[in-house]
Amino acid sequence: MSSNSHSNDHHDENFIQKYIFSVDHKVIGIQYGITSLLFLLFGFSLMAIMRWQLAYPDTVIPIVGFLFGESGTLASEQYNSLGAMHGTIMIFLGIVPLAVGAFGNYLVPLQIGAVDMAFPKLNAASYWSYFVGGVIMISSFFMPEGAARSGWTSYPPLSIFENGQTIWLISMIFLITSSLLGSMNIIVTIVQLRVPGLTWMRLPLFVWAQFVTSFLLVLAFPPLEAAAVLQLMDRVAGTSFFLPSGLVMSGEIVDVAGSGSPLLWQHLFWFLAHPEVYVLILPALGIVGEILANNTRKPIWGFKSIIYSMVFLGFCSFIVWAHHMFLTGMGQAMSAFFQTTTMIISIPSVIILTSYFLSLWGGSIRFNTPMLFALAFLPMFGIGGLTGLPLGLAASDIYLHDTYYVIGHFHYVVAPGTIFALFAGIYYWFPKITGKKMNEMLGKLHFWPSLIFMNGIFMPMFIQGLAGVSRRLADGGVSYAHASGVLHLNEFMTTSAFLLGIAQIPFIINIIMSLFSGEKAGRNPWNATTVEWAAPSPPLPHVNFDSDIVVHHSSYEYSNPDAKKDFILQTEK
Amino acid sequence: MEVPYIVKEREDTGLINSKLGIWIFLASEIMLFGGLFSAYIFLRLAAPPGDFDYWASKLSVPMATVNTMILISSSVSMVMAWASLKLNDFSKYKMYMGITLLCSAIFLVIKYFEYTGKFHHGIYPSSSTFMAIYFTLTGLHGLHILGGIAVMLYFYLPISHGLWREQPEHFSNRVEALGLYWHFVDLVWIFLFPVLYLL
Amino acid sequence: MSTEHSKESIQEHIRVYIMVFGALAVLTVITVLASFLNVSTSEAIFLALIIASVKASLVAGYFMHLISEKSIIISILLLTVFFFFVMIFLPLISYTDHANI
Incomplete structure (x- = not known):
């Protein structure tokens, strides 16, 4: 092994080369991780302010009220800004970079036994493009026009005329570029850099999930980039791609060439944004699969059908997007088509979830923190998925569209779903990344309140939504007569949200404390089977492994009756 | 340790990293231009009848025909440059790469005169939806040409020639990837030309 | 495939490139001429897209080596x-x- 000569090449790196402009996939993964966790926290704070406004409309916001003008209360425009930025930041700056940028970058090369990503410099470019995009997005708060306020979906014609949208579009172009570079890299890495013996069917679920996710990003993001360019032209060059003829605003006909179509934006946007949903959920499914196998001490039930389901899920996610558009006056034939595809796409999700539940059967389960989060993921994702079915059928969607029911539905998928899986992943791989174990007690103190308060926030949303409360009301529904019966729930949800914030404190303490004084973890603290546990903790800079590795086994060989111990590392003879 | 399969193909896939990488990049480019073509067709259907034809008749077909020829020539000289590297003939490579650069520069100059001609007659992207999509599509295509020129300059100028002397195989692989990108830019134009100018 | 190129096969490639170049030039002229034909819009679109597709296939197949990829x-x-x-x-x-x- 050339690692000796190699470490000589690199030992004279200075601090900046080593930690800031590094091309090592592990450092870039950690950079992605820290940045996106900070964005998650920021996006959460925006939500906390919104929730205050919803529970106590037009009262002075505690602590941060001075940011919103002299009155200290939230104006409707500011509420709209917070809503748009919460969505954008959580999805494009928080979860996708954490799931694909951080976990994908750090773990994919390790799990396939590679020394690095296929294109290390491109990898760094991807992170810095993300960073610049993030800075631009945040800077929009300080611009004279303020931050974007047309929702994360940016529907025209509103988005063409509302303040702050230009900055949003520019930032999105950076973020899209970053995702494209990152996902190309992941695909090439998985296809080209697998160690000898690691055949496709021996790849762990997480790698498969990243593989499908990357394809979704590569093929679905460019149309949004195209749409963003068109919207930018509409705003900057005065074109009318998305503006119909004879559009009237404030009683006057808008002076543009016209004959554009707002529906065009919706098609291009949802062509990305539906696959994006699976970009959010697939890495989570992959992480949960790893942790379930490890902590039930048995192979995943239906391993192959899970993989086929993931691939099918990715494929189908491209042909369901117009179920977001049932209310645009779509004809019956197309409605029927998209309803059918939407019902079909629920099948692979159910196969995956069922396989995971069946994997628990007969396992000797270890209830450690990662496992708790992974277990909680299953019913939470289940609720999120099942509540989506009525939204996929035009008849029920017409009633539920744009109500809090929708908010409840997708937050169940993404917040107690994906974010729980990401927490699980952090607890599970922290020992590999830092060489230290995280504290179990603090972990449980993080898990149980998080689970309770997550449901405290999102469960009442279904009730409000079924009562018909619109998701866009800046006063929480006070002005909406039909809502009066369910408005008292707002206070409960807001309280839950603030308590959820407090519940994250043990997590932050845990990370910092474990980093300095955590119990030392060896190479394989969880007795796991996948390749990354054959590397030292933390893996060596630039080379990862300290010996040549060859894979001899499939990914989850737990409790093999012929083996001496209850797990066989993939690299063992 | 170096990342493997930079120069030598991986056995089971038969590929080097850069070739797979550039093709996946091109796949995303297909979707990028696909989104814009989709917008073109959508808007054409939504426009009043005859509107697109009326505005399309204001474009200069001779200029675009010349540009098509120039871009095709640059594509040929690009592939010849790569073939010269494979034949170990570096001076021929320099000549063909120079021709490619020249062609792409001429393309941009003609494009510049096309644009300023339009502006001169008071035609802007905001004039009509057709002009909007025309300027957006050709503008984005022009940016791709500019990007290509930047990379070609790098491989044309002596700063990159050290790699040729040390690892000729690696150098010609990079030129091949550049070539694939360049042919794709040509390919986009092959569709842009009839769609914008002739229909 | 790139490492296995013998000198002869490259020279064979070059002959193909020149032929493709000729075909592309001819097809470009045909596209322009066809646009002056007096046909209905849908026929014109069909014709133009067919020619463009043939040209694109030539570029992708031979210049980008897709036929042997x-x-x-x-x-x-x-x-x-x-x-x-x-x-x-x-x-x-x-x-x-x-x-x-």
Whole structure:
């Protein structure tokens, strides 16, 4: 092994080369991780302010009220800004970079036994493009026009005329570029850099999930980039791609060439944004699969059908997007088509979830923190998925569209779903990344309140939504007569949200404390089977492994009756 | 340790990293231009009848025909440059790469005169939806040409020639990837030309 | 394939490149001439797109060496082309479906 000569090449790196402009996939993964966790926290704070406004409309916001003008209360425009930025930041700056940028970058090369990503410099470019995009997005708060306020979906014609949208579009172009570079890299890495013996069917679920996710990003993001360019032209060059003829605003006909179509934006946007949903959920499914196998001490039930389901899920996610558009006056034939595809796409999700539940059967389960989060993921994702079915059928969607029911539905998928899986992943791989174990007690103190308060926030949303409360009301529904019966729930949800914030404190303490004084973890603290546990903790800079590795086994060989111990590392003879 | 399969193909896939990488990049480019073509067709259907034809008749077909020829020539000289590297003939490579650069520069100059001609007659992207999509599509295509020129300059100028002397195989692989990108830019134009100018 | 090129095969390639160049030039002239034909719009669109597709196939097949490319790349491109058509046609079909209400 050339690692000796190699470490000589690199030992004279200075601090900046080593930690800031590094091309090592592990450092870039950690950079992605820290940045996106900070964005998650920021996006959460925006939500906390919104929730205050919803529970106590037009009262002075505690602590941060001075940011919103002299009155200290939230104006409707500011509420709209917070809503748009919460969505954008959580999805494009928080979860996708954490799931694909951080976990994908750090773990994919390790799990396939590679020394690095296929294109290390491109990898760094991807992170810095993300960073610049993030800075631009945040800077929009300080611009004279303020931050974007047309929702994360940016529907025209509103988005063409509302303040702050230009900055949003520019930032999105950076973020899209970053995702494209990152996902190309992941695909090439998985296809080209697998160690000898690691055949496709021996790849762990997480790698498969990243593989499908990357394809979704590569093929679905460019149309949004195209749409963003068109919207930018509409705003900057005065074109009318998305503006119909004879559009009237404030009683006057808008002076543009016209004959554009707002529906065009919706098609291009949802062509990305539906696959994006699976970009959010697939890495989570992959992480949960790893942790379930490890902590039930048995192979995943239906391993192959899970993989086929993931691939099918990715494929189908491209042909369901117009179920977001049932209310645009779509004809019956197309409605029927998209309803059918939407019902079909629920099948692979159910196969995956069922396989995971069946994997628990007969396992000797270890209830450690990662496992708790992974277990909680299953019913939470289940609720999120099942509540989506009525939204996929035009008849029920017409009633539920744009109500809090929708908010409840997708937050169940993404917040107690994906974010729980990401927490699980952090607890599970922290020992590999830092060489230290995280504290179990603090972990449980993080898990149980998080689970309770997550449901405290999102469960009442279904009730409000079924009562018909619109998701866009800046006063929480006070002005909406039909809502009066369910408005008292707002206070409960807001309280839950603030308590959820407090519940994250043990997590932050845990990370910092474990980093300095955590119990030392060896190479394989969880007795796991996948390749990354054959590397030292933390893996060596630039080379990862300290010996040549060859894979001899499939990914989850737990409790093999012929083996001496209850797990066989993939690299063992 | 170096990342493997930079120069030598991986056995089971038969590929080097850069070739797979550039093709996946091109796949995303297909979707990028696909989104814009989709917008073109959508808007054409939504426009009043005859509107697109009326505005399309204001474009200069001779200029675009010349540009098509120039871009095709640059594509040929690009592939010849790569073939010269494979034949170990570096001076021929320099000549063909120079021709490619020249062609792409001429393309941009003609494009510049096309644009300023339009502006001169008071035609802007905001004039009509057709002009909007025309300027957006050709503008984005022009940016791709500019990007290509930047990379070609790098491989044309002596700063990159050290790699040729040390690892000729690696150098010609990079030129091949550049070539694939360049042919794709040509390919986009092959569709842009009839769609914008002739229909 | 790139490492296994013998001198002869490259020279054979070059002959093909020149021929393709000629074909592309001729097809460009034909496209322009065809646009002066007195045919209906739909026929003109059909004709122009057919010629453009032939030209594109020549560039992709010979200049980009797709006719002898590895199966992984071909399958990725087929997937992309499929979604490309999905993206072009599904919005169109739903647009015309809108218009028929």
